[in-house]
Amino acid sequence: MLGKVLKYDIKSMGKSLFPLYLAILITAIVIRCFGFLAESFGVFKIINDLITGLFIVLLIGTFFYTFFVAIKRYYKNLYADESYLTHTLPVKVDTLLSSKVITSLIYIIVSSITVTLGLLIAMDMTAVIDLVKVFLQQATIMFETQKLTIIIFGLLFMLLSYMTYVFMAYAGISLGQSHSNNKIVFSIVYCIALYYIGQIIMLIFLGIMMFSSPELITNLNNNTTDADAAKNIMLFALGADALLCIAYYAICHNRLKNLNLQ
Amino acid sequence: MLVECKNVNKNYGKVKALKNINLEIPEGKIIGLLGPNGSGKTTLIKLINGLLTGEGEIFIKGKSVGPESKKIVAYLPERTYLDMNMTVNEVINYFQDFYDNFDANEAYKLLEKLGINTKDKLTTMSKGTKEKVQLILVMSRKADLYILDEPIGGVDPATRDYILETILTNFQVGASIIISTHLISDVEKILDEIIFIKNGEIYLTGSADELRREKGKSIDEIFREEFKC
Numbered sequence: 001m002l003g004k005v006l007k008y009d010i011k012s013m014g015k016s017l018f019p020l021y022l023a024i025l026i027t028a029i030v031i032r033c034f035g036f037l038a039e040s041f042g043v044f045k046i047i048n049d050l051i052t053g054l055f056i057v058l059l060i061g062t063f064f065y066t067f068f069v070a071i072k073r074y075y076k077n078l079y080a081d082e083s084y085l086t087h088t089l090p091v092k093v094d095t096l097l098s099s100k101v102i103t104s105l106i107y108i109i110v111s112s113i114t115v116t117l118g119l120l121i122a123m124d125m126t127a128v129i130d131l132v133k134v135f136l137q138q139a140t141i142m143f144e145t146q147k148l149t150i151i152i153f154g155l156l157f158m159l160l161s162y163m164t165y166v167f168m169a170y171a172g173i174s175l176g177q178s179h180s181n182n183k184i185v186f187s188i189v190y191c192i193a194l195y196y197i198g199q200i201i202m203l204i205f206l207g208i209m210m211f212s213s214p215e216l217i218t219n220l221n222n223n224t225t226d227a228d229a230a231k232n233i234m235l236f237a238l239g240a241d242a243l244l245c246i247a248y249y250a251i252c253h254n255r256l257k258n259l260n261l262q
Numbered sequence: 263m264l265v266e267c268k269n270v271n272k273n274y275g276k277v278k279a280l281k282n283i284n285l286e287i288p289e290g291k292i293i294g295l296l297g298p299n300g301s302g303k304t305t306l307i308k309l310i311n312g313l314l315t316g317e318g319e320i321f322i323k324g325k326s327v328g329p330e331s332k333k334i335v336a337y338l339p340e341r342t343y344l345d346m347n348m349t350v351n352e353v354i355n356y357f358q359d360f361y362d363n364f365d366a367n368e369a370y371k372l373l374e375k376l377g378i379n380t381k382d383k384l385t386t387m388s389k390g391t392k393e394k395v396q397l398i399l400v401m402s403r404k405a406d407l408y409i410l411d412e413p414i415g416g417v418d419p420a421t422r423d424y425i426l427e428t429i430l431t432n433f434q435v436g437a438s439i440i441i442s443t444h445l446i447s448d449v450e451k452i453l454d455e456i457i458f459i460k461n462g463e464i465y466l467t468g469s470a471d472e473l474r475r476e477k478g479k480s481i482d483e484i485f486r487e488e489f490k491c
């Protein structure tokens with residue numbers, strides 16, 4: 001059943017996101033073409049600058065829009081009118097929830113790839129690529145590990161951080177929808193509350209870590225970092241995000257198991 | 263028994279929507295779930311469909327409410343529950359993907375009779391057409407139990423006739439239908455059994471014919487008398 005639910009979740013989110021991906025790629029190609037023309041005709045430079053401005057807005061907006069579409073799909077499919085069909089399908093709550101999570105993950109990856117592709121088409125990225133290379137070089141020294149490990153770890157960290165916010169919004173919506181009135185307002189309030197609770201828990205854990213390894217503070221004060229300490233901090237951040245995701249998932253699952261579609 | 267409700271209670275905050283409901287619904291009957299607005303009809307229906315959680319136990323063909331019971335229950339809510347961005351063809355594929363007992367050919371036949379273009383998006387259709395599409399999808403399932411919540415509410419008399427005819431000619435032989443409505447005179451002639459619900463309690467149950475004979479009145483008249491404001 002997961003495959004079937006995924007099929008419709010992917011289709012539904014795709015209907016909102018694919019026009020944006022297309023717009024990014026077309027704008028990127030236009031910028032590249034106008035870039036060549038601008039070298040010969042001054043008027044194209046002005047047009048190119050304007051389109052580049054729009055392009056940057058599109059790129060930044062893509063990440064916010066992907067997040068928004070994921071949240072909208074969750075709300076519409078599991079709590080709004082459509083939910084009357086979703087919850088009368090012979091499908092388990094876990095399957096419905098897993099599908100939403102996997103779809104969100106798929107689309108943030110597709111959005112990231114599209115943005116990267118757009119940048120590579122539109123602009124000369126040599127300088128940026130060089131900067132990334134330098135950063136990777138420094139990171140390999142700092143963590144005493146290989147570049148590939150750094151890249152995998154970095155991507156994993158970014159995805160997990162994004163998913164923490166997606167899960168947080170899902171949990172906020174789920175809690176807000178258990179109220180009889182002002183469900184949207186309560187959903188927003190719960191999202192904000194969960195955000196601060198998450199931050200406080202992270203700070204507490206970080207405090208515990210600092211006290212249990214005082215050398216971390218000494219290193220930070222001296223602007224020096226040893227590889228093991230840096231790895232521990234990164235693993236802690238990864239673990240903390242994973243724990244928050246599990247906690248938010250449990251909230252969503254509990255609310256969907258005790259459904260109250262009024 | 264097709265449906266068994268044992269000591270079912272449901273509260274909305276301090277308001278008791280259903281009070282200790284004990285009910286048995288047999289197979290092969292058309293049952294009218296009748297009561298005034300706010301009496302608890304929709305709450306009971308939602309509990310049977312797993313859209314609400316309450317106290318007590320509900321069994322459908324011996325199975326508690328969950329994915330297994332949902333395989334054999336076809337539910338028509340009082341609201342439009344389809345994704346408006348889908349075309350009729352896409353919605354048919356959706357039903358076919360999730361319900362093993364959905365007969366797509368039957369659905370296409372009924373849609374063709376109404377002249378509905380299956381390539382059209384639901385968002386371009388009138389409210390009445392959307393409701394008809396939804397009814398056709400539900401009645402094209404070979405389910406054991408059809409639960410129709412206010413299927414004739416807010417539609418013109420001609421559409422009412424169409425809806426009732428579609429229900430009667432398309433449900434699976436041997437299945438039961440629960441029709442929730444307060445428009446009793448329109449459905450009275452097709453009902454085998456009656457469940458009157460009032461203030462969250464089962465007020466009166468029985469065979470439609472026996473009730474008519476016993477009280478010497480139509481079900482509509484009994485309803486008007488019992489639920490007089």
